[in-house]
Amino acid sequence: xxxxxxxxxxxxxxxxxxxxxxxxxxxxxxxxxxxxxxxxxxxxxxxxxxxxxxxxxxxxxxxxxxxxxxxxxxxxxxxxxxxxxxxxxxxxxxxxxxxxxxxxxxxxxxxxxxxxxxxxxxxxxxxxxxxxxxxxxxxxxxxxxxxxxxxxxxxxxxxxxxxxxxxxxxxxxxxxxxxxxxxxxxxxxxxxxxxxxxxxxxxxxxxxxxxxxxxxxxxxxxxxxxxxxxxxxxxxxxxxxxxxxxxxxxxxxxxxxxxxxxxxxxxxxxxxxxxxxxxxxxxxxxxxxxxxxxxxxxxxxxxxxxxxxxxxxxxxxxxxxxxxxxxxxxxxxxxxxxxxxxxxxxxxxxxxxxxxxxxxxxxxxxxxxxxxxxxxxxxxxxxxxxxxxxxxxxxxxxxxx
Numbered sequence: 001x002x003x004x005x006x007x008x009x010x011x012x013x014x015x016x017x018x019x020x021x022x023x024x025x026x027x028x029x030x031x032x033x034x035x036x037x038x039x040x041x042x043x044x045x046x047x048x049x050x051x052x053x054x055x056x057x058x059x060x061x062x063x064x065x066x067x068x069x070x071x072x073x074x075x076x077x078x079x080x081x082x083x084x085x086x087x088x089x090x091x092x093x094x095x096x097x098x099x100x101x102x103x104x105x106x107x108x109x110x111x112x113x114x115x116x117x118x119x120x121x122x123x124x125x126x127x128x129x130x131x132x133x134x135x136x137x138x139x140x141x142x143x144x145x146x147x148x149x150x151x152x153x154x155x156x157x158x159x160x161x162x163x164x165x166x167x168x169x170x171x172x173x174x175x176x177x178x179x180x181x182x183x184x185x186x187x188x189x190x191x192x193x194x195x196x197x198x199x200x201x202x203x204x205x206x207x208x209x210x211x212x213x214x215x216x217x218x219x220x221x222x223x224x225x226x227x228x229x230x231x232x233x234x235x236x237x238x239x240x241x242x243x244x245x246x247x248x249x250x251x252x253x254x255x256x257x258x259x260x261x262x263x264x265x266x267x268x269x270x271x272x273x274x275x276x277x278x279x280x281x282x283x284x285x286x287x288x289x290x291x292x293x294x295x296x297x298x299x300x301x302x303x304x305x306x307x308x309x310x311x312x313x314x315x316x317x318x319x320x321x322x323x324x325x326x327x328x329x330x331x332x333x334x335x336x337x338x339x340x341x342x343x344x345x346x347x348x349x350x351x352x353x354x355x356x357x358x359x360x361x362x363x364x365x366x367x368x369x370x371x372x373x374x375x376x377x378x379x380x381x382x383x384x385x386x387x388x389x390x391x392x393x394x395x396x397x398x399x400x401x
Contacts, residue, residue, distance in 0.1 A: 269331035
């Protein structure tokens, strides 16, 4: 009942006004009757007034009804937008916010197509792609309009020619109307609808700028919060020295990979590497140069791995690796490549004159070949590393071999 209370008050006011006027007419009639004026003359005198009054009240009622219905429609849209905002604000994932916000504004404007062009590099960093596309049109429309109506809310951070390129590339030019909504410096939303906008609708869109203000402010705030959340999370799982993932991330990621591997039946290999005689280099060249060596090792190791592989700094000069979908023999190929690339790299080349070459030893264990859970596999990879150290260092050893 509360939803329509404003409009109902307007309708009640109209009916009260009508009742008051009719009452006045009755009183006016009684007054005439008391003066012994013939009733026929009274009605003849009142007919034009009554007709005028009826038309006036009817038009007033229709006008109030029209604005009441418009109020209800606008209120419903705002409630829908507010509900969608609550959904968006409940997430701290950049991709979820981008998708939900694009769906929200498309639903609000009944758009058939929508694209979200991401401009801000910080948003790009945590999104799956630079452009998000949603197409709600299931037909096969091939008509293209050179003179489609284009409505822009506020100045754009990129030029119109670039916007037109996006419109053509994503076929929004087969829509009758295109709306462009900049989201501060974060990005630009382009919406396409097959509805033809007349002059009245254009004026309504102009009046919706306040809604666009609310939408863009809310979205900008949510993206800022999500980016901050992502950055804090990144710090929590990143080793500050090497910028690799840290031990905390390794443990959590390993659990997830094992759950997936057990469910789908694929192998997962774990490798642990340790620099040979690293303490000697730290004692010889100092702790600060030791830190530089660790950063350089991390860079070489990362470049030696496949895209699906994960490497973390496990502690000190020890690195741990997760290799999904990888058997022990395939893991040995990857480990050998890592070992060789590290041994061929000239460390501290731009800092000291002499050439410094390091080696590392690597132990490997594989699920389900060497065990049934992550703790067991990790322990056996560590045992394999211990063996690699004991048989001469600069070796790759698979558990049990």
